[in-house]
Amino acid sequence: MGNAFPRTWKATWGLRPDLAARPSREPAVGGLSGNDMMGDMVGDGSSAVYMIDAEGVIIGWSPSAEELFGYRAAEVVHRPSGLLLGGDGEAGMRAWLSAYGDDDSWAGITELRHRDGSPIAVRHEGDRFSGGAREGWVMRATPLCDLAELRGSLLESLVGHIPVAMAVWNLDLRLVWLNKAAERLRNVFPHYELGRSLDEPLPGVDVEVPRRAMRRLLADGTPQLDRETRWKAPDGSEARTLSTSVYRLDGLNGRPLGICTMAIDISSSVARDQLAVIREASIRVGTTLDIRKTAQEMADLAVPALADFITVDLAESVLLDEDAQQRPQGDGPRVPVFRRAAVASGRDGLPESVHAVGEPIFVGEDSPVARALATGRPHCEWVLDKSPGNWLAGDRRRARVVMDTGMHSLMVVPLRARGETLGTTLLARHDNPVSFTPDDLVVAEELATRAALSLDNALRYTRERTTALALQRDLLPRNLRGGKGVEVASRYLPSGTRGGVGGDWYDAIPLEDGRTAVVVGDVSGHGINAAAAMGRMRTAIRALASVGMSPEEVLAHLDDHVVRQAQENGVVDGLPITVIGATCVYAVYDPVTRRCVMAAAGHPPPVLVDPSGEARLVDLPSGTPVGLGFGAYQAVELDLAPGSTLALYTDGLIETRERDLDAGMERLRTVLEGCSRPLESACAEVIEGMVGMVGGRPAEDDIALLLARTHA
Template identity: 60%
Template structure:
């Protein structure tokens, strides 16, 4: 749609008179300027001359009556072929010469919104924070408010006279065009559609909420569409939802108590607070020195340990205590109140008067005054009925005080963190217990006697599954012989560690019967399978049992579903004998076979569990190849202990072990 000359915008309205037959009988100068038709070319012609093809006549089809006035938007066709949307008012007119007729006045719709008869509406729209634009049926921009100008960098088609289909490098309006055409076609508004915009350099991201409404004329036909766009990139409600979504992903990403506490502090700064601390009780941090051993005074009691801290300021000048240190609080302070009541403490304006609790805590008072803290929230960390500590939220750089909405958000964050902390606490407690049991059940001082030199390593898993049931043993037998054994109980935790201890005891007892390896594994398999109480649940446990006779240099071994040992010759050649694999312990099948080897003096025999060779990225064959390479590269080391350390270091490195690792090495003596 075209627009009238700018000189006519905001001038007098265009006026015309239409008789009862729909013929133009009156025409003003303003009407000529608006449409381009001089009076000589329009008078006596039907009103449809001014309407687009297919549009209904502007004159009503009924006789005028008292007070029968109509107003609305109408699209007119100008003499140059362009179109213009006007706001028209049609009123009945009864004259002696023309009889029944109609008086029509019109002004451009854009003028109606930006001045003239719409001055009150213009004042509202100009200050409206929503970008508004009107587009004709060809999706050409015909009107904008002031707020739309601020979004021109995001939406460059916000420009009078520019079509949405006009190509602009880097701008794709296909989806917007489709949406507008649907609204024009069916009249169904599109409300609050979210769109994301990223600047070409990727440094700026904006989120817009857009809505579309169809504009209709007096005849009900579509004239165009009105678009509304609101920049919600920095909406507080949106920021809060984003923070909670991020909390569900970031907080509790590990089962480490201190990492979880620090994740809460890092997440809340600076979105919610300028300074955050997470202080936990000693029951939540069982590996720290008991707080009761620390010196307490009438004005200061050690209550927590600092587990997480974050600040918008470098160096965290607000913190009196670094991470890991005991946190002292005065009696009758908000901290002890939160612990006693299990309810949060909220101070929109922090009370620092001489009568406040800070008068009994001069160190905190000094920090508060020195750093400008002015608003405070303390929330208890509570999970499954236990108080784990407190989280403290403070503002000093942000001048806005905390609101009740901020308190609700802080409680939401703390509730999520508390559950993660409790899960980490339970996991840590069980893992510590299982690890202590595991280490207590493993042999402390291995001795190979005159037959072999022995060394061993055990590495617990750092994964969520916890300590497993890997074990090893070296059992001296009569006649310069020694039994070497390594095994792996499926599962993790205390039960696996306890089962491992029972299996190790059973193997040691059976070894004193001096049974061949295949018979010993068969007895062990039946013992487990026929357990009357059914409390020795080790289905899937694997084991490798070998007996070396120093007199004959003969080594006899059998496997129960376990990987074969690595044999390193004195020259450094590494081989893996093809043992009959056998079935895992506990199936009751007793399908085991012995395998004989001759080991020269100085040969190294390496027995291991699958945690050393198997990872999520590599199978057993690839792991055995890595083990062979590590053994060949370190076999010249002077001691078996150094060889053991080198092999584990080469394969595992500094990273966490995905599964428990047990490694037993034996070097035959001359």
């Protein structure tokens, strides 16, 4: 606007070009008298026009301004323009001068006040002028009475002032529009200048990568989101890290019109730390299917990156264990709906935590947790309310902790997944003097979302595993008896990996004439179906054993039974039934003849320990697993001296990631060498020797072990 009135404003005010030099007949303000300026001042029919000097004092008032605001010129000229702002107008005027006092022009949405005190929403514009020794502004206020105009003005204001660098490029990659945030980045990205093309080379600026990406976007229309890029000023004086998203702008006919780019400056350590927390969450949260461990992973990540203290409280239905079923009684309006699942603090000893992990959490009706649960949205107290009568008044323990630790800001975020509330997480600050901000809430919500999905996956796995394990244990024999000629002992360890509970089983079946049958089997697959199939096979073997069949006949009939059952089931819900096969080894011992006959169906061979303590693998044809329909098995007959021990097992005992079957069987033979102690102790020794040797990790597969010691 320079040192003279713009031509458009001269016409509006009816001022001659030499007006600024005319002598004033009244006290001058900014080198121009009010009478001179008001000579024939008129509005444009829709805007109220007035003038203020550099101090914010009104020096000119048009008829259109009188019509809009209700003030006559004599009532406002030479008075501070803050009277148009209402309330503490002087403070508002000072804030305006501080923000825009150095600008040549500005525009925005403002709420001004009528003479009667009613608010007026206007689009407020100002243009600087100079006249004589002092300066001022020509002001225009346009009422926003039309909804479309209001929307358009608000959108323009939002886009113009949003802290995201936005720019629009045409099909030739020439810049045709940008907002103020983009203008502020021109030092590091000189192509943020109207009319400049990315095809124009500039010294020290390499735009080959974004140019190729934008050309590709024009061709295929696939947007690129949240790509981190680094730019440095051509002279090396400044560097910025930007998170950039690029979209194609299409017309109504679907043809591309240009490209919109959006860039967020993430150079500050705060922004980068927040993004780092979100990235870390995808790596560190949900590494296992253990609910409590997942909750603790979330807590450990949030402190100190986001908060000084965090708790994760989960619904009792999520924590499927015995403690969670022992529901304590509430007192008064408080009910125990959660249990503490995880906690983390930047201070030693967790001085902020009122409850230990595993304890029930009582939620007061007015607490931030209750408010978050009631709305389903986060509840934030950027500055924690510590006034008398607040929500802490009914909880003295928490109130004392808040005061002692200096807690001053908190956020409560519900943990929701698939429409279900799994729990809540509370984040607080005390050592960090900076209160939480809306940006921190965005990070907390992202962290809570990722944790909730991991918790939901863990919950679903835990529920299925618990059901399968209950079914498995219910179908296994509870009182294992071998009869007068055989003493038996057993162990069963469910899998501790994501595969879930399998279908391993064992059994000892007393037969006629004092004989005893022992069997160990392993159904393929994991989960409830495998456990149910195991129960059916165990029942079938008991039935076949009771009619006096030999081991090879039992396995042949079992193979036929599994195949026939699959054929009878046929198709369910349009899907074919998958045949569930199994491996097993079946042996019958006669204490009178001391003969043991055994056969295997694709199963590892038993280990035989003679009375002297020497252990060896039984040379037994492995056969094919049952359920394949071959049904041809061979039996082996052995003489067993009194005091011999026969070890039957599933492959989970001998096979791990570090150890193949052959090495595992040799290891088992070594562990059993010299086995003469009572069978219960021997079972414990075998499990310790085989599973404990790999660091005590959870079993990679189900383990079934059956030891049978012969008597005359």
